[in-house]
Amino acid sequence: MSDLFDEYPMLVFGLEALVALGLLIFIVVWTASGKKKHQNRTSDTAKRR
Numbered sequence: 001m002s003d004l005f006d007e008y009p010m011l012v013f014g015l016e017a018l019v020a021l022g023l024l025i026f027i028v029v030w031t032a033s034g035k036k037k038h039q040n041r042t043s044d045t046a047k048r049r
Contacts, residue, residue, distance in 0.1 A: 005012055
């Protein structure tokens with residue numbers, strides 16, 4: 001494995017970029033779903049009034 005990274009040092013940066021992109025997408029999806037749940041709760045209380 002270290003021979004692979006010695007031969008292709010940019011591979012480490014590529015893997016790190018993929019992990020960072022995956023984490024970013026996860027955070028965006030997670031916060032967007034939480035926002036939708038919060039909007040549904042507030043609209044439900046507004047409809048009840």
